[in-house]
Amino acid sequence: MQFNEILNQLKTYEPGKDIELIAKEYGVKEVIKLASNENPLGVSQKALNAIIQNASKAHLYPDDSMSELRNALALKFGLKMQNVIIGAGSDQIIELATHAKLNHQNAFLQCGVSFAMYEIYAKQVGAKAYKTKSITHDLNALKSLYEKHKSEIKILYLCLPNNPLGECLDAFSVEEFLKDIDEDCLVVIDAAYNEFASFKDMEKRIDPAKLIKSFPNVLYLGTFSKLYGLGGLRVGYGMADEELINALYKLRAPFNVNILALKAATAALDDEEFVKNSLENNFSQMQEFEKFARENQLDFIPSYTNFITYFFEEKNSSDLSEKLLKKGIIVRDLRSYGLNAIRISIGKPYENTRFFEEFESILKKN
Amino acid sequence: MQFNEILNQLKTYEPGKDIELIAKEYGVKEVIKLASNENPLGVSQKALNAIIQNASKAHLYPDDSMSELRNALALKFGLKMQNVIIGAGSDQIIELATHAKLNHQNAFLQCGVSFAMYEIYAKQVGAKAYKTKSITHDLNALKSLYEKHKSEIKILYLCLPNNPLGECLDAFSVEEFLKDIDEDCLVVIDAAYNEFASFKDMEKRIDPAKLIKSFPNVLYLGTFSKLYGLGGLRVGYGMADEELINALYKLRAPFNVNILALKAATAALDDEEFVKNSLENNFSQMQEFEKFARENQLDFIPSYTNFITYFFEEKNSSDLSEKLLKKGIIVRDLRSYGLNAIRISIGKPYENTRFFEEFESILKKN
Numbered sequence A, B: 001m002q003f004n005e006i007l008n009q010l011k012t013y014e015p016g017k018d019i020e021l022i023a024k025e026y027g028v029k030e031v032i033k034l035a036s037n038e039n040p041l042g043v044s045q046k047a048l049n050a051i052i053q054n055a056s057k058a059h060l061y062p063d064d065s066m067s068e069l070r071n072a073l074a075l076k077f078g079l080k081m082q083n084v085i086i087g088a089g090s091d092q093i094i095e096l097a098t099h100a101k102l103n104h105q106n107a108f109l110q111c112g113v114s115f116a117m118y119e120i121y122a123k124q125v126g127a128k129a130y131k132t133k134s135i136t137h138d139l140n141a142l143k144s145l146y147e148k149h150k151s152e153i154k155i156l157y158l159c160l161p162n163n164p165l166g167e168c169l170d171a172f173s174v175e176e177f178l179k180d181i182d183e184d185c186l187v188v189i190d191a192a193y194n195e196f197a198s199f200k201d202m203e204k205r206i207d208p209a210k211l212i213k214s215f216p217n218v219l220y221l222g223t224f225s226k227l228y229g230l231g232g233l234r235v236g237y238g239m240a241d242e243e244l245i246n247a248l249y250k251l252r253a254p255f256n257v258n259i260l261a262l263k264a265a266t267a268a269l270d271d272e273e274f275v276k277n278s279l280e281n282n283f284s285q286m287q288e289f290e291k292f293a294r295e296n297q298l299d300f301i302p303s304y305t306n307f308i309t310y311f312f313e314e315k316n317s318s319d320l321s322e323k324l325l326k327k328g329i330i331v332r333d334l335r336s337y338g339l340n341a342i343r344i345s346i347g348k349p350y351e352n353t354r355f356f357e358e359f360e361s362i363l364k365k366n
Helices: A005-009 A019-026 A045-057 A067-077 A090-101 A117-124 A139-148 A171-178 A194-200 A208-214 A242-251 A259-269 A272-295 A317-326 A349-365 B005-009 B019-026 B045-057 B067-077 B090-101 B117-124 B139-148 B171-178 B194-200 B208-214 B242-251 B259-269 B272-295 B317-326 B349-365
Strands: A084-087 A107-110 A128-131 A153-159 A186-190 A218-223 A236-239 A307-311 A341-345 B084-087 B107-110 B128-131 B153-159 B186-190 B218-223 B236-239 B307-311 B341-345
Touching: A005 A117, A005 B242, A019 A317, A045 A259, A045 B045, A067 A084, A067 A236, A067 A259, A084 A090, A084 A242, A090 A117, A090 A153, A090 A186, A090 A218, A090 A236, A090 A242, A107 A117, A107 A139, A117 A128, A117 A153, A139 A153, A139 A171, A171 A208, A194 A272, A208 A218, A236 A242, A242 B005, A272 A307, A272 A349, A317 A341, A317 A349, B005 B117, B019 B317, B045 B259, B067 B084, B067 B236, B067 B259, B084 B090, B084 B242, B090 B117, B090 B153, B090 B186, B090 B218, B090 B236, B090 B242, B107 B117, B107 B139, B117 B128, B117 B153, B139 B153, B139 B171, B171 B208, B194 B272, B208 B218, B236 B242, B272 B307, B272 B349, B317 B341, B317 B349
Parallel strands: A107 A128, A107 A153, A153 A186, A186 A218, B107 B128, B107 B153, B153 B186, B186 B218
Antiparallel strands: A084 A236, A218 A236, A307 A341, B084 B236, B218 B236, B307 B341
């Protein structure tokens, strides 16, 4: 059977192995997963209660206006419900934005290394990728590449802070930068980890209401998968000028987010204590990861997220990841991003301690 | 801001009103929703247990191989896991199929009136719609339209039984029909309600394993939203030859179905008693709906689903639906399908009784 031309350029995605399968394959009892930036404190109690209370409604289609969650988000950020769209993960909003703006005749721009889904979705519509030589966000490099290919570039991604590297631009410099971008270029500000960055340094805080007022071409993305502890439920959101949200709504499939995910997200948004504990655990444990790196002479970028990335010179990241896996510890090898580095999610104290012990012994033997 | 050309041809989707909002607006205490073909018996106990047992894992990304559910489905239907893809509702599989096969230079074919999402997704890629004059499935009419526009038609939809009309072709005649369709034309057999049809009449049962063996261009769709009582969780599946499944996988976003939905669907598949009770309630209540139609001289097509469609000659379906709404009963007006008809989901006995009482009084006053 013939498929649309574009499929010839796409690879079939190979899903990662499940924890249980890994445990079996490597004969380890407890697998510690520090690979997907999930919240190590689990699910917030309020979200958990919401899931259990609403489980018996699972036969009913969700309220497709999603007004409860959209209003709660609008209230939190000082916007209107009409400025908000909910997706099955913020990934899905990236997909909608891609389909709204990109095609085989244009392009998107990002820094050298950023969230892989930007390019995966762009490839599905045949759009070209421009990336700066700098792996992290360098506004001058982004600007000069933008100026050079202005007529082609229809989406510009800023990942603040950046996944999988962890660095973060200041909000002020982002605002200044936006003034030089054409109104017809959609600027997606992926703020999936921005609550972590803001907690560490208020200068990093992106205020969607403020940005949207000045820049009708900005789309702000947030998620419930990280800080809010709902990675398994797939809920994210986009915030923008109403005209832009309406355009994304044209491409949204009805009932794109499930009823328990909507209920849990609304409850999680209200669980301030869980959020506070998650942030405090994250950054107190982050210090241990930085200390470990210094003690073992590993390069790292100070992280504004819930993960840290270690870089290697002589040792090989794939080899190290494989050795950790044999000990039952899953981290993210960044080889597929062209880096000799691993990304480690900040876990619970006992998980991190086990990682330090095992990794130190691997590094010494290597 | 300029968007991709195709967006100019799409309308912004207006989500339906929530039950709670309707109750408030019309000042009714209990709203009875017989509009979305949800399972009136609710969620199966096994699925409910699975949701509650797994709620505390909501912070973890789902196993993206979805091997548990794919294997369970493969086992049930005598196929391999590699023949199965899971979607956020079978809708999502329709979306993937559309993106794999359709574009602005080709077309799809369906009977006169069928599931609206076929056309909605096709419009998003600019593909043309061919529909038979016959509103229900007429294989001769489908064949002659197919022959006429063979070079253009890249997807042919058979909805068995048909939503929103309720009629169903025999499996044998479908098999014969498939022999005349080119291998390059994807035939999507939407079997969302096929368990209902098979229960009423075994001749209607579509066997995906048998079809896939003979026809590598067939994609069979099933769902957990109807008989399995999980409409709110958005889980459906596609089954086909491995090559076809691989093509759809190229377009699938990672983690497209959430962890609780996967767990609940796997459990629901195993709840034979719930399935049996649901089917029995449906068809014993269906008799009441047929009796009501005859007593009130309403036209209807004998239904092989969990809904029934009443047709009107002089009375107006939108007017009747609005009057029912004022009484707190939601049905589906089929005006948007170009029909003067309403579709009513088969509810619980007391819900159906209330519908009969209110509707009879509306019909008599009208």
